[in-house]
Structure formats: structure tokens, C-alpha cells
Amino acid sequence: MNRRQFCGGAAALGLGTATLTQAQSSLRPLPIPPLMDLRPGVDKRIPLVLAPGRHDFGTGTLSETFGIGAPYLGPVIRASSGQTLPFDVSNGIGEVTTLHWHGLHIPGDVDGGPHQEIEPGEMWSPDVPLAQRAATTWFHSHTHGRTARQTYKGLAGVLIVEDEDSRSADLPQTYGVDDFTLILQDRAFDGTGQLTYMLSAEVFEDGFEGETLTVNGTLAPVGRAVPRGLVRLRLLNACNARFLTLSMAAGPLHVIASDGGFLTRTVETETILMSPGERYEVLVDMGSTEENSLLVRFGADAGIMARLGGLFGGGGPMTALTLTRTAEAGTIATMPDRLAALDPPDPSAATVTRNFTLEMETGADLAALAMAWDNFCGDAGAMAINGMPMNMDRIDEEARLGDTEIWRISVDDMLHPFHIHGCSFRILTQNGGPPPAYAAGWKDMVHVEDGWSEVLVRFDHPAPAQAPYMYHCHILEHEDCGMMGQFTVS
Template sequence: MRRTLAAPVAASLAASLVLAGCSAIPGSVTSVDEAEFTNELAIPPLAPSRMVDGTRVFSLVAQEGTTEFRPGVETRTWGYDGSYLGPTLRAERGERVAVEVTNNLDQPTSVHWHGMHLPAAMDGGPHQEFGPGDTWRPTWEIDQPAATLWYHPHPHGTTEEHVYRGLAGMFLLDDDASRAATLPDTYGVDDIPVVVQDKVLDQNGQLDLTDDGGEPGILGNVVMTNGTVGAYQDVTTERVRLRLLNGSTARTYQLGFEDRQMDLVATDGGLLEAPLRLDDIRLAPGERADVVVTMEPGETTRLHSAEPDLGSVAAPFAMGANDAFDVLELRAADELAPSPEPAWEESQHDRADEVREADATETRRFELDENSINGKKMDMGRIDEVAEVGSTEVWEVRSTVQIPHTFHVHDVQFRVLSIDGEPPPPELAGPKDTVYLESGRDYRLLMRFEDYTDPDMPYMYHCHMLKHEDGGMMGQFVVAEPGQEAGAPGGYGPDGHQGDH
């Protein structure tokens, strides 16, 4: 059966054609300005912590400020413990952590620990919003492999604005395998956080959040790394580890180097079985990849975003598919300290962490259309799925429309079993919590629900194109004991209204 473009997609395409002019389809209407790489890369500091009764306690403050993206222009931004982005939190598997987050904004917010396995009440989704002047203190035990995770707001209906204004940061986890690995591991020296984002700045240099109806959301002409436009990083070792995070709200990147390959060592949820040599890797919003790059003394190279493969989309030129640009310059010193080849052994937890398809007892199907999942838009008072604690499931996910979508599941790391019945490409073989969905293709995801049960407090699954998330492309699931039914989440009744909020 021939599928026609749905109204929202058709409207977006029509708007893009008007912007471009009717005489011809352009190369791109979402292109990125060329930058001069003259600004030293800002490295988010490691967040201090204190030990209180065996718990590692971090403190964060969400606040307003100004940031100089362009010389001499103060842009109004938000950040944690500063004007833009936030410090990097770091903890070890087996540690109990707590994070005291104070909201100094003039509106409610939340903080979601993206990629973290933790109780639903600590997850920081839309049910854990807290108001101006309030402090939220989630606490949980770290029980998952070493990984590059991140944190960001997740308030109901306004996530895009909060992230776009600057609220985000990394959360690094360590374990026995990562501690013993021969990987660059000196934070800020040869182990570099790289948060890639794009913005639109208006004529006064302020963040422009105007929704022009385009898909999949705001695609900015200014690309920055860790909040630095035209960033360079001095390299003093033969190899450098880049912890890549797509922190954008809508743009997908195809990151690599035009003059060399790189070693992919980890995906969203942790280390691969072995390093994987790649030219580049596609990262949609929310996805992460740890790569190791080899440098020669005195040379310069640039992290580059090639034209991303968005699959079958309706208007590639209007969705970022034709955009290519440099992201970060690496400048090697004339003498470089030696670095070994990346390598690591199995963790003592690997066997217990392993998830097997043969153990799956439930298969669920999810279809993403223009603005809903399985024909339903987000309802805070509705539980869409109930998973049994300890169970292994296969989630079959498909995007039915020709616009970019992703799929993110809270609480778990999943494995991509297949795409259209075929094994996934090797860069998708590692643990994941977010995956880009090429239109019309079937993705089978394997996951296990462990440890935490709460029939009244849900986790989320949703598209991580944040305009789509805010517009209702999100569902809720709870993890329950066998035979236990879902309750009314967070005091919300069947009509989606909260009784005493």
C-alpha cells in the first residue's frame, strides 16, 4: 500500500520549500555556520562530593546566567552550578549516591539521570518535578557497568526549552573493568567530555526557541562543544578518549575524522567486547559514544560531522541530512606522552549482567507515528505497560513516518537484536538506552527489568527528539511484582490531572 505524507509532515515540507524558494530544492535549509577554531574548549569541572554515612553526596543548583557564545555578547542561559551546562558527576559501581538539586529558576524543573538504573521515584522524569526554591534529593545505589551517562531536565511539556537553554551534564560511572583497562583516563587531559549541541541565536545574540513547524525540531546554525563555539583542545598524549554526547534537542550528527579512523570503545551503556575501528558514527539526540583517536606530534585534526544518514526521510534538505561541518579541533603538542592500545578485560559482573534472548518471556510492539506511540499521546495518569520484575522482554519498535525519530527507554540498557531481521551494524552491538529509528524499519530491542518495583510510579519510554517528547510522543511503564497491577501514577487520576499538586 502506498503511504502518503501525513498532514504535519506535509506542512513541514511545504514550509521548507517556501523558505527555500520554489525554483529548486536546495542543498540545505538547516546549514551550519563555518567556525574559526580559536577558542579553548571549556571542560566541565568534576563535581565535588562528600561522604555522609556511607553515601557519596553531590549538590547541584539549577540557575540562570549569561554565557558569551559570541565575543562581547552576553546570551541569557541556564546551567547547573554555573551559567551553562553543569559539572561532571562521577561514581563507582557499588557506591550509594545522593544528589541534592536546588531549583533557583522561576519555574518547575526536574533532573533525569539518563541511562541510569535506579528506582522510578528517583528517575527524575515528569513525576519528579520540583518548584522554584525547592530542593530534590534522590538517592540510589550504582549497580551497572562503567559508562558515559548524562543528566538533564525532564519536566512535562517543557523538556526541550530546559535542555536548549543549557541544563545538561555528564555522569560517569566506573567499575573494575574500566579501572583496569588501558584507556586514556585522566579527565580533562586525555579523557575529554565532548557535548555537541546546536543553537539559533537571534540578532541580539539570544537563544531563539521559535518553533517554525519544521521537523524534527530546532536545527541551529551555530554548533558548539561544551558551550564553546569554534573550540580547540590541546593534546599531550598519543591517544585521546573523546566521550561524545549528542546534547542537541533535534539534530543528528555523523561524527568522525576526515583524515583518520578512530576506535569505538563504548556505546550508551558501557564498553564493547573489543575496540571497533570506524570512520564515523551516527549519534542522534541523547546517544553517546566513547572513541579513542591516535595523534602524531605537532599535527592538527578536526572532529567532523559528515552528512548524517537519516534513512528514508521526507525532506532531507530540511532535516539536517545534507549538513556537514567541523565540530572540534585537536592540536597535538610537539612531544606526546606514550599511550597504549585500548584494551580491557571482562568485568567480574559480566556474567550476571548478561541478558539473553532465550530468557525473553514477553514481546511488546511500539509504533511511532507523527506525534504519538501506538496511537496514544502521553497521559500522566495512564500506565501503558506493566513489566514483571526479573523478566526479560523483547520490544519491537518501528517508525511509520518519514521524519526522524529516536526511541529511549528509562531504567534499562537494551541490546539491538536485529533491524529488519538482520544483525545490527557493529556500532549498535553494545549496550544502548537510545536508538535512532530509520523510517519503516523494524528494530528488536532486548532488555531486562531488575531490582526495583513500584506499581504507582512509572518510568518513561519516548522519542528523544525533544519537540516530539514535549508534544506527547511518550508512554509510561511500571515494574511490578508478579500478578501486581498498576496503580494511579504520582497521584494522577484517570483524567490525567493530579489531585493535590
Template sequence: MNRRGFLKTTSAGIILAGGTVSWAQSGTRPLPKIQMTDLIDGIDGRIALSLSNTTHDFGNGAASQAFGINNSYLGPVIRVKQGQTLPFDITNGIGETSTLHWHGLHIPGDVDGGPHQEIAPNATWSPDVPIVQHASMNWFHSHMHGNTAQQTYKGLAGVMLIEDDASLSADLPKTYGVDDFTLVLQDKTFDSNGKMSYVLTGEVFEDGFEGDTLIVNGAIAPVSQPVPTGLVRLRILNACNARFLGLSMASGPITVIASDGGFLPSPVEADSILMSPGERYEVLVDMAAFGANALEVNLNGGNGGFLANLFGGDQTLTALSLISNGTKGAADTMPNRLANLSSPDPSQATVTRSFQLNMDGNADLAALALAWGNVCGEGVMGINGQPMKMDRIDEQVRKGDTEIWRISVDDMLHPFHIHGCSFRILTQNGAPPPNYAQGWKDMVHVEEGWSEVLVKFDYQANADAPYMYHCHILEHEDCGMMGQFTVT
């Protein structure tokens, strides 16, 4: 455990022991089903997404000021098929400049929705987004330079499910809201009036925003859902700003079938999985084995250590209770094979690049960073000694080349994300990744030693619309821990 982890664990443990903060939630609500826009059978005209100022009740009776995308909070689940091109009209009605980034999509830089594709207030951005990749769970969220964290926290985030011929024909649960559920996990803080709160402090800039209340699909956890007897599919997104989540099942192992970029070769059983902000995993739950089960979430990621356990800071919460409704499920046999996926071959790489994520910069650099649009209080963060600068290209990649990217940090645990691609993890924190993270990914954890990924970029990103690479603790991204690169 590093210095920041030690300080956070001990202080959280003491606060919890003193009784001034409660991680537990009371009462159980029905699982909200996020509205689905299902485009599998075809697209009729342009697809309207409206970013709006709204109010939203998270289940405590208070109307919180929020952002929504065609909803009072969050965006729809958009279900599409490989080979389609999605003609979006995205209208910005939130009263401030924003963007909408397609996290996980393999698309050219000019439709990626990064900080260079700003949408002014009351303006409409109309990208035609090609869907070329295999079945996978992706998402979209604000990527407004210097304001990503607050806009995403307030609700500018949604899910995109890509299907292909193989996933549609697979013997897997696929009836949305019956045996196939999308779960958006977040953490929030509420003020004394029960309204969602987001306050930037020096600690928040340093560690990222971490709330004390677990939210599932916009409702305070725990939530519950009746399901058929058989296999139930949970497609899970960690949409927290900064919090790593430890996921497990109340009964039996957690069975993972897919990661960020698609299916694993076969199901992987684990006692628990660690999800960073921005990561996605798909899980199968066998309801024939247990009449009831529950998805449990550890808000410390399960890595709080001895002191967190001693002071009660490592508590696990029930996110979702599943209860059999007695009906027979459509799928009842755990699959043996899911995808053909060979082991990554590092010898294919012709270029190796190294990146160090920097937590602390000097006062002169902080002044420059502020002038460059980074929002970080009195400090600054960066990569390879430089905070983000919108008109500086940090790396130039040749289209079609296979590369090794090596990432290290000078303090604490970070999630690292690369735009425009999926990659394979060679090492994570100096060791092989866990079995459930050995498929296609666009997120890797970085803390101890080097994390290395094998990556190839197949789509163009020019200097006027480059790709980003960054820490996915959103306050760190806003603070300058981000760079940009072209692919030509």
C-alpha cells in the same frame, strides 16, 4: 528517504545555496573543560546541585539568557564509582517547575527523575541514587512534561561518568582535561544580537528544533586542544534536541570503545558513526599516528543524500582540533580487549511488545493531548495511537523478565529511549545494528522496518513513579510521543 526528509533536505539545500544561512563557524577557541565533581574517592555530605537562571557567552561576545546547574551553562561532569549511593540535594532556582532525570542509570522509578518527580520553584528534591552498573557514560537533564525541550536547550543538562574497578585499572587515558575529555555536542540558533534563540513553530513541533551553529561544551565550534602524543579519549554526548550527528575523524578511522551502557568487547573502527540525540559514544584517537587530528561533525548526520550534497547542505564541520604538545602520553597502545560481552539471545525473551511512533493525530485527540499536558501547537503525536497521559499506565512489566520490544514509525527518523535499563539491539531499521552499536545501549534508531531490542528490567517502578519510553527528539516527547510503564 521519507517525505519529511526529502522536504527538509531540498529546502535546506536551496537555502544554503542562496547564501542566507552559513553552517561554517569562523575562528578557533580553546576547548572549555566542564567543571568536574569527582566523587571517586568518597562522598563528604550531600551533593548540592543548583538549577539557576544565568547568562552565558557562547563565544560571540553576547550574554544569552540560559539555565545552568552549578554553572553558567550546563551542569558539571560528575564522576562516580560503581557501588556508591549518591545523596543529591537538587534545588530549583529557575522560577518554573522542573525535574532532573538520570538518563542511562539503572535505578528505581522513584529516583529516576522523570516527569512524576517534579521540583517546584525554590523547592529541593533529595533523592539517594544508587550506582549499580558497570563503567559507562550517562547524563542528566530536565524531563519536565511539556517543557523538556526548552529547559534542556537552555542548559539543564550534565554528564555522569561511572567507573568501576575494571575501568580504573584499564590501560586507557583517564586524566581529565589532559588525555581524557568529555564533549557535549549541541546545535544552537542565535538572533541578530548574537543571543541564543529558541522559537517554537509548526515546523519545530513537527521536525524538532535544529539550530545552525555547532556548540562544544558551551562554546561555538571549532575548538582546539593540545594533547600528549599517545592515546586520547573522547567521551561524547549528543545533547541536541533533535539533530542526528555524523561523527568522523579528519585523518584515519574513528575508533569506538564504548556506547551508551559501557565498553564494547574490543575497539571498533568505522569511517563514521551516527549519533542520535541522547546517545553517547567513547572514542580513542591515536595521536602517535598523526601529529594533529580533528573530530568532525556532519550536522545532517551524513545521511542528507544526493540533493543535500548537490546544494551544499551536507557540509562537515570541525568540532575539535587536537594538536600534539610533544609530551608522552600515559597510554600509547590501542587495547585488544575491553569487556566480556556475549551475543544477545532472543530465545530468553518471554514477552514481546510492539510500539508504533505516531507523527499525526486528529483534532479530537489533539484537544485531549493538550488537556493532558502535551505541548504541540495544533497537532499531536503519540505511541500506539495515544499521546502521553500522566495518570495512564501504558504497559505493565514483571520485574526480572526478559522481553523483546519492537518499535516502528509512520514517518521520519526517530531515536527511541527506555528508562531504567540498558538493552541490546537485535535489529535497527530492519537490519543488524552497526558494529559500534552492538554493545549495551539505551537508545535505538527507528525509521525503516522494525527496530528490536532485548531488554530486562531489574528495578521497581510503581504506578506513582513509573518509567518512561519515548522519542528522544525532545519536541516530539513534549508533543505526546511518550508512554509510561510499571515494573513490579
């Protein structure tokens, strides 16, 4: 158990216990984010308005937030592979921002990374082509040096890509009835119930971690009545830095999809470890039980945190969502055995191997460079990949279009999530061993703490020098502080 896991557990079991115990005294209704269904077709440009808002998380107090067409967070966009989505992203938040399409396989010039800045009062109008298998993806701020605060305040939403296979599958697909999107976040509130975000050298080391769990912008636990049959939960860990361990109150989790789409078959597992930025889809059988709950524990070691919960008088895992069955019939089906035809990853297809070391232990010289290159580290030292903090004017790697590569990632301290833009990949090893079965499909996130994590990746879209892709730690404060690099594909 490392220091970060202990501190995360202490937060959950200290101030967080009181906050969450009070919240769990009654179930709030599960908020359903507004659906923007673009599958019937698009005949005009699609406005996405980024603006300040005021939002009550359930504390009874309005907090100053950002939102995308709403006071906090954005819509769930649903579209089909093969469509091109003409967005008009207008910036009304009063500071430079961007909007990155996390998980989409798209060219670098519409990726929404830090090179596609939107000045205050200006508009960015990308035509975003969807050319990938069905997947639950998301979008969020990716402003150089400001990603963490802007995303924390609410600049995030979900984009669901459908394809012919997903539409014809015998799975729950009725949004807000038996198909739910759950945006899981940890948030901090002051004594008046207002959202807070404060940074220090220690916070930069771990990334910002709040003590209170929210679901779709509302204090957990939340509840929802659902029809009899299968229920689909699309899970997004939208925390800045916190890993989440998920389980069910009754029975195992039935995982059907990861970041990049369907698995080959349904995977039964007692827990899922979700890093910041990861997505999973699970099925809950509400035909065989009248009530079941999704449980969330802060941190990466479920067994240790459960024991600490008993030691300190905490309640163990937190209830995020309780589903209650009604008499109405929904998707009456069995858990699917076969989902997608995925060949095993073939490392022999790789023509290039690249090594990346994520570094937290850097000296004063690098801290000065990081500041000069507009990274934001507050009072902390710089962070780097392969010895250098992020520099917007430096291309770190050059890949060839259509090549298959092996990327090997290691760290010098603690557990980090690693994300690559513009693609999905297959995990060969995670922390020096095979990935869990639920992470054996298409991914765009991998985490690493011990040994190497290795992924097999192919780049099918161009990213020129003026609009390169990013690779970075998805602890957002680490990204802002320089633990990021950029690469071209040509």
C-alpha cells in the same frame, strides 16, 4: 532522502554555512566542564543548583540561559559503581522542573522523570545508587511538556560511572588532559548573537534544529593541545532533535564504548550516526599524527549530505574539535583489542514481546486529548505511541521485575530515536537489519525509520505506579507533544 534530511541539510548549508564559516576562521579553546569527582567518597549531601544564567556562546553577546551550578550546562560528575550519591537538587529557575538520570539503572522513585517534579524554590533530595558497569551517562530536565525548552536552555550535564574494569584498563583517564567530555549541540542565534528558541507546527514535526554547532557551550570549531599517545573522547549528542554523523579528518573512528559501557573490542568505522541522547567513546591516536580533527555533519546520510555540500557550495562536514600534539608523553598504548566480555544477546530468554508504534499522523480528537493531558504541541497536532498521547495518570505497560522482554518499535513517518528509562538493552535489529558493530554493545537508545527496531531488555529495579519509568521518542519536542508512555516494574 526524506524531507527531514533535506531540510536539515539545507539549514546546515544555508544560514548555517555563513555562521559556521565565520566561526571556523579561528579555533576557540575547548571549554572543559568543571569536574565533580566523587570517587574518593561522599560524606555529605551533594548540591546541584538549577538557576538562570547569562552565557556567551562565542558570539560576543550574553544569552539568557539555564545552568546547573554554572551559567550554562552542568558539571561532569565522576563516581564509582557501588556508591550511593545523595543529591540535593534545588530549583531556582522560577518554574517547575525535574532532573532525570539518563542511562542509570536505578529505581523509578529516584529516576527524575516527570513524576518527580521540583516546584520553584523547592528541593528534591534523591539518594541515587550506582549499580551498573562503567558508562558515560547524562542528566537533563524531563519536565512534562517542558523538557525541550528547559534542556535547550542548558539544564544538562554528564555523569561518568567507573568500575574496577574501567579503572584498571590501559586507557586515557586523566580528565581534561587526555580524557575529554564533548557535549555536542545545535543552537540557533538571532542577528545580535543571542540564543533563540522558537516553535511552529513545522518545527514540532521535525523537532527544533539550530543551524550552528556548539561544543561544551561554545561555537565550533574548538581546539586543544594534547600529549602524545591515545586520547579519549566521550561524545554526547545533546541536541533536541538533530541526528549527527561523526567522522575523523584523518583515519577511522576507533569506538570503545556506547551508551551502556564498553564494547567487546575496539570497532573501527568511518562514521558514527548519533541520535539525540546517544553517547559513544572513541580513541584518537595522537602518537602517529601531529593533528587530527573530529568532524560533524548535520543529518543521517553522510554520502548525500556530502554531495549536497558540493552542489550548494557548502564545505561538507564541520570541524568540531581539532587536537594538536605536544611533546609531552601521555597514555602510550596500542588500540585495545579486547575491552569487555559480552555474551551475544539471546532472544530465546524473552518471556514477553511488546510492540510500540510511534505516531505523528493523528487527528483533531487526539490533539484535544493531548492538550487536556498537559502535553505541549503548540500549533501542531498531537503525537502518540500506540494510538494515545502521554497521560501522566495512565500506566501503559506493566513489566515484572527480572523478566527479559523483546520490545519492537516502528514509526509512521521519519527517523526517530527511542529511549527506555531505568535499564540498558541490546539491539537485535535496527531499521529491520542488524545494528552497526559500534552499536552492538549495551545501549539505552535505538533509532527506527524503516521496518522494526527490536531490543532485548531486562528490568532489574522497581518502578511503582506513583513513580513509573518512561519510554519515549528522544526528539524532545515530540516527547513534549505526547510521543511518550510509562510503565511499571514490580
